[in-house]
Amino acid sequence: MKKKVIIIGSGIAGIAASIRMAIAGCEVEVFEANTYPGGKLSEITLGRYRFDAGPSLFTLPEQVEELFTLAGQDVNDHFKFKKLDITCQYFWENGQRVRAFGDIEKFAEEMNTKIGEPVVNIRKALQSAAYIYEHLSPLFMHRSLHKWNTWMNPHALRSYLKMGKLGIFDTMNAANEKLFEKDKTIQLFNRYATYNGSNPYQTPATLNIIPHLEFNIGAFFPEKGMHDITLSLYKLSKDLGVKYHFGQKVTEILVKDKRAYGIAIDKMEHRADTIINNMDMVNAYKTILKNQYQPTKLLNQPKSSSALIFYWGIKKHFPELELHNILFSDAYQKEFEHIFHQKTIYKDPTIYINITSVHKPDDAPEGGMNWFTMINVPNNQGQNWDNLIQEARQNIIHKVNRILNTDIESLIEVEEVLDPRSIELKTSSAQGSLYGNSSNNKYAAFLRHANFSSSIKNLYFCGGSVHPGGGIPLCLLSAKIMAEMALKHQ
Structure with missing residues (x-):
């Protein structure tokens, strides 16, 4: 039975x-x-625009492939995806722009040419990320931490001797300050703390494992969207x-x-x-x-950060934008202090813009783009979100206008907003946190x-x-x- x-x-x-x-x-x-x-x-449709509602970055596609293989199916018959040539594009207020190429050597050269970061430092950082992944992923990603056999197997015993090199005792920011010469490179690599809703000035440097997924293995995009x-x-x-x-x-x-x-x-x-x-x-x-x-x-336990997302249907095509785009704050540490300590939103937030119509044109009408516009915000602890959202929206618009030299509000055809309250309501996530604790x-x-x-x-x-x-x-x-x-x- x-x-x-x-x-x-x-x-x-x-x-x-x-x-x-x-x-x-x-x-x-x-x-x-x-x-x-x-x-x-999930997804959201607003008029002629379609948006992936939540997670927008696709890494480790073999975890999806494995499920089809176990079922005796060929994943290519059911689910297609492609590797990204450019994983992300970064913008700063001073006009500097960097394309994070999927090819490590091209990325290293880009960082050297645009930011002045020595090529060797980028290589070392990604070699270090691969080293952390090699030693920690079998323990922390593929096995239960709550069973004794996880800690007594030969791989675990070998890893104990390397804890210092694995970032256990440093913060992400402290480790990145040792790796890189330029503040903008440190900021770029500190950003990976946000991939699990953390603060790079507090979270352990073991999270420097994340760039390995995006660069050494690759970032991908499902042909039909996330x-x-x-x-x-x-x-x-x-x-x-x-x-x-x-x-x-x-x-x-x-x-x-x-x-x-x-x-x-x-x-x-x-x-x-x-x-x-x-x-x-x-x-x-x-x-x-x-x-x-x-x-x-x-x-x-304290909960992770949450998100404030504006789904904007934009009636203009911006050729300078990619699938993933980051418009950085000029005061990164202050931004995280506001999120995690003051439980509010900084006046100059880092903005993430995901535009799937770059690779999937039918997600927007011809000549338009579907902007998933997000900033990291604190989880819901009873803040006056209506006021915070109104203020944040204006700050986002002003920042986009400055960096892209545009008038974005006049281009917004449709809009929907997702905030920590609605995230909790729709997904039962405690306090609207995106990643639990x-x-x-x-x-x-x-x-x-x-x-x-x-x-x-x-x-x-x-x-x-x-x-x-x-x-x-x-x-x-x-x-x-x-x-x-x-x-x-x-």
């Missing part, structure tokens, strides 16, 4: 978990409060027999004698042998696990919830709020780590 699995939430980790459990021969049902799958990895990651995996899961129930908000995980045996939706019970929670861990304990033991230390201390990796419950049997966790963390690759890996555990104990 098939084992029954219930998954709460259809974020990308929940979908990946459903695929893995279905391939293993389980009967899988997914219950989702929203009317659509994907969580943050939302196609959700759609292709959702279709694969349904082809494998997974059943979805949308508009179904789980009200409780049912537990008896310290064993999870089902879920409740209001007074309706659904029983299963295994329960997998893909909902944000903090909100799950506050709601559907409120009658169970509360891991208070983990729940009370923050990584602003050296122990942060150990202060994420495990992929299993230590107090309730048959209950497992996946997604960006638990180990190994947020972002598409880590969410997919969380599903993999979790599934291996759940199947082992069935």
Whole structure:
């Protein structure tokens, strides 16, 4: 008789978990409060403009490919993507511009020509990122940190001797100040802290692993947009027999004698042998696990930053812009002090503009562009967001106008806004944080919830709020780590 699995939430980790459990021969049902799958990895359509709603950078595509391979499918028949020649373009107020080429040597030459950073420093930084990845990814990305065999295997034992070189004891900024000569290079590499909602002046230098993904391995773009990651995996899961129930908000995980045996939706019970929670861990304990033991230390950890996003349909083509664009603040450290310490938005924010119509022209009408315009902001702690949004919008517009020499407001045809309040409402992310707990201390990796419950049997966790963390690759890996555990104990 098939084992029954219930998954709460259809974020990308929940979908990946459903695929893995279905391939293993389980009967899988997914219950989702929203009317659509994907969580943050969804899309928005405004008139003639289409936007990927959330994550916009695609790295480690092999994590998607693996799911199709496990299902006996050729990924190219279902999901196509291409490697980017230019991973990002950077702008500063003084007129300096840098193209981050996917080719490392071209990028190093660009940094030398435009910024004056010695080529050798860029090479050393990316060699260091590869070194960190080689030694830490098997521990922190591919295995549970909450099982003794992770720490006692030969790879782990070899890595212990290299902790000093892996950035455990430095902050990201301190490490980058040692690596580079130019302030703008330091700023560019400090930006990678924002990939998991952290502060480069606090987060450990181990996060210098991230440039390895973007440069040494590569950044990619799905030919049909980021939302196609959700759609292709959702279709694969349904082809494998997974059943979805949308508009179904789980009200409780049912537990008896310290064993999870089902879920409740209001007074309706659904029983299963295994329960997998893909909902944000903090909100799950506050709601559907409120009658169970509360891991208070983990729940009370500071949360990552959030985002303020303006989806703008722009009725003009800007040939100088790429898929990914960064307009840097002139006072980077002050910006992070405002986000993480003052819990507000700095007057000169760093602006990220993602424009998928550069590679997918049908996302905007001819002659136009779809601007996903985002700044990093604090998570929701009751700030006056209406005032903050109005002020931030003006500061963003003024900065864009200065750097691109334009009048952007007159070009905005359609607009929608996403802020920390609406992020929490739509995705159940605690305080609207994008990546769960923050990584602003050296122990942060150990202060994420495990992929299993230590107090309730048959209950497992996946997604960006638990180990190994947020972002598409880590969410997919969380599903993999979790599934291996759940199947082992069935």
